Amino acid sequence: MSRAIAALFSRRAPHGVEQFGAPGTGNSTLISVCTIAAILAAWWLVSHFELIKPLFVPPPELVLAKFARIACTEHYLERLQVLLGMRGEASAVCEGFSEHALHEHTLWSLYRVFSSFFLAVITAVPIGIAMGTSRIARGVFDPPIEFYRPIPPLAYLPLTIIWFGIGDFGKIFLIYLACFAPLAISARAGVRSVSIEQIHAAYSMGASRQQVIWQVVIKGALPEILTGMRVAIAFGWTTLVAAEMVAAKAGLGVMVLNAARFLATDIVFLGIIVIGMIAFAFDLMMRALERALVPWKGRM
Amino acid sequence: MSSILSLSHVGMRYPALDGSGAVHALEDVNLEFRPEEFVVALGASGCGKTTLLNVIAGFLRPTSGSIALHGHPITGPGRDRGVVFQKHALLPWLNVVENTEFGLKLQGVGSRERRAIARENLGLVGLSEFEGYPVYQLSGGMQQRVGLARALTSNPEILLMDEPLGALDAFTRESMQELILKVWARAKKSVFFITHSVEEALFLATRLIVMSPRPGRITHTYDLNFWQRYFDLGDARKIKSHPDFIAMREEVLSIIYGEEAAA
Numbered sequence: 266m267s268r269a270i271a272a273l274f275s276r277r278a279p280h281g282v283e284q285f286g287a288p289g290t291g292n293s294t295l296i297s298v299c300t301i302a303a304i305l306a307a308w309w310l311v312s313h314f315e316l317i318k319p320l321f322v323p324p325p326e327l328v329l330a331k332f333a334r335i336a337c338t339e340h341y342l343e344r345l346q347v348l349l350g351m352r353g354e355a356s357a358v359c360e361g362f363s364e365h366a367l368h369e370h371t372l373w374s375l376y377r378v379f380s381s382f383f384l385a386v387i388t389a390v391p392i393g394i395a396m397g398t399s400r401i402a403r404g405v406f407d408p409p410i411e412f413y414r415p416i417p418p419l420a421y422l423p424l425t426i427i428w429f430g431i432g433d434f435g436k437i438f439l440i441y442l443a444c445f446a447p448l449a450i451s452a453r454a455g456v457r458s459v460s461i462e463q464i465h466a467a468y469s470m471g472a473s474r475q476q477v478i479w480q481v482v483i484k485g486a487l488p489e490i491l492t493g494m495r496v497a498i499a500f501g502w503t504t505l506v507a508a509e510m511v512a513a514k515a516g517l518g519v520m521v522l523n524a525a526r527f528l529a530t531d532i533v534f535l536g537i538i539v540i541g542m543i544a545f546a547f548d549l550m551m552r553a554l555e556r557a558l559v560p561w562k563g564r565m
Numbered sequence: 566m567s568s569i570l571s572l573s574h575v576g577m578r579y580p581a582l583d584g585s586g587a588v589h590a591l592e593d594v595n596l597e598f599r600p601e602e603f604v605v606a607l608g609a610s611g612c613g614k615t616t617l618l619n620v621i622a623g624f625l626r627p628t629s630g631s632i633a634l635h636g637h638p639i640t641g642p643g644r645d646r647g648v649v650f651q652k653h654a655l656l657p658w659l660n661v662v663e664n665t666e667f668g669l670k671l672q673g674v675g676s677r678e679r680r681a682i683a684r685e686n687l688g689l690v691g692l693s694e695f696e697g698y699p700v701y702q703l704s705g706g707m708q709q710r711v712g713l714a715r716a717l718t719s720n721p722e723i724l725l726m727d728e729p730l731g732a733l734d735a736f737t738r739e740s741m742q743e744l745i746l747k748v749w750a751r752a753k754k755s756v757f758f759i760t761h762s763v764e765e766a767l768f769l770a771t772r773l774i775v776m777s778p779r780p781g782r783i784t785h786t787y788d789l790n791f792w793q794r795y796f797d798l799g800d801a802r803k804i805k806s807h808p809d810f811i812a813m814r815e816e817v818l819s820i821i822y823g824e825e826a827a828a
Contacts, residue, residue, distance in 0.1 A: 460652075460654060462650045462652055462654030463654045463655075463656060465622070465624055465642065465648065465650070465654070466648060466650065466654040466715075467667075467671070468623075468624075468641070468642040468643075469622055469623075469642040469643065469644065469646055469647060469648045469721075469725075470644050470647070470667060470668030470671055470672075470715075470716075470719045471643060471644030471668060471671055471672050471719065472671045473671075476671050480667075480671070481656065484656070484658050485656075487658075559658075560699070560701075561657035561658065561699065561700075561701045564657075564701045565657040565700075565701050
């Protein structure tokens with residue numbers, strides 16, 4: 266075991282500017298591409314030779330076909346042709362799943378996740394900053410946040426239904442709570458990460474407390490806040506399916522849950538892949554935002 | 566000449582970590598700063614020199630004694646006392662010139678006016694060509710020069726420098742010493758400079774105070790003129806290898822080591 270771990274550390278001669286012996290150096294993109302290809306190949310092989318029944322692992326082409334059906338690709342392609350005057354009338358019907366096409370499910374879920382996330386950002390970040398900068402705010406907010414933070418959202422889901430009913434507000438509230446704690450905690454940690462020298466420097470240039478908070482502390486906390494946003498949105502997606510368990514008409518979570526009820530494993534796969542890809546795309550966007558907003562991260 | 570800043574009977578006690586009594590970081594420190602003086606505090610670690618600087622800067626409140634700036638007691642940090650830190654403490658979201666003018670921006674000085682003052686000070690530390698650079702792309706020595714230009718731009722009465730060259734390599738350090746002397750001569754500021762390098766202290770100081778630990782206090786004071794010789798001769802190496810300089814260095818070192826042995 267220890268030898269296997271040791272093998273992960275670079276003992277080979279360093280390439281270019283690499284440091285000898287630094288663990289895990291080098292580019293890993295090619296390896297990641299190979300991993301993805303291997304997973305897809307394994308999926309295809311396993312389902313094709315029916316090593317596992319399609320009920321458990323549907324073949325990729327079936328999932329792709331389901332994608333075309335639920336996304337109504339044919340229907341929308343025909344409507345596009347009508348629009349371009351290449352066709353008189355669209356004949357293909359849009360079936361969708363659970364009475365909604367894939368994009369409707371997706372938009373509903375995006376709406377729920379991002380409105381919750383947005384509300385959480387505009388409330389949790391100021392509260393976290395207040396907790397970092399004020400003894401009173403820390404005293405007030407620390408107990409409730411630390412109390413509810415480790416509770417799984419499924420545990421307080423019934424409460425949100427009792428309080429807010431089965432409408433969208435309860436769902437958004439549930440996801441909001443999931444996003445809130447990591448954001449508040451990261452904003453607070455960000456405030457703490459600002460060096461005392463930077464704060465002292467500002468004071469000895471005549472800054473007021475307000476100026477120190479606005480021009481030094483908040484900007485210095487930004488890298489941590491952005492990391493917190495990445496963590497929070499992941500929590501949001503995690504909670505989405507739980508939120509949509511109750512009386513939602515459309516949404517990716519609804520789609521997956523309904524599909525599971527009919528043992529439509531291919532649709533479950535499809536829903537999971539769509540959620541994963543959206544979350545991944547958002548994370549890439551956040552990383553780009555990080556590079557643009559806090560290029561000094563890890564370099565100061 | 567009247568003094569700018571005066572400390573009388575300043576003492577600082579921290580509660581000991583194990584709760585048994587108190588640590589005497591400073592005891593009965595008396596010090597006067599006159600205009601355009603370059604005072605260097607030298608001592609082994611734990612002698613209270615950084616505590617002394619923090620007390621003057623207003624970051625710490627002394628437990629006894631008083632500090633007055635032009636006769637007015639000091640209650641906290643202010644722009645009359647500019648600080649250069651050991652680790653630059655620059656703001657990475659601002660570029661070089663924005664960092665330099667930051668103090669004036671806080672004071673509400675118009676952007677054109679503050680930019681002009683900042684540029685002048687960047688010129689003084691030899692960084693005119695780098696004004697648009699992000700600070701995290703600069704070397705350690707350049708970051709310290711930005712820190713110096715930034716402190717000068719707020720036009721303080723006195724510059725407090727807390728081991729500003731401590732994190733630099735030996736070559737950069739020596740050239741920075743010369744730069745600091747030149748900037749001091751041009752800006753005509755009082756300076757309080759902390760170091761644990763004897764050579765650096767002797768080379769820069771108009772007045773050297775040697776501090777000793779447990780309790781932190783001033784044990785020796787010297788008026789020095791090696792800085793003057795540097796301006797006359799313009800060769801730092803020649804001054805630092807001169808017999809007078811070496812004799813002085815040995816004298817100061819023997820004080821510091823003598824205290825170590827006695828303690």
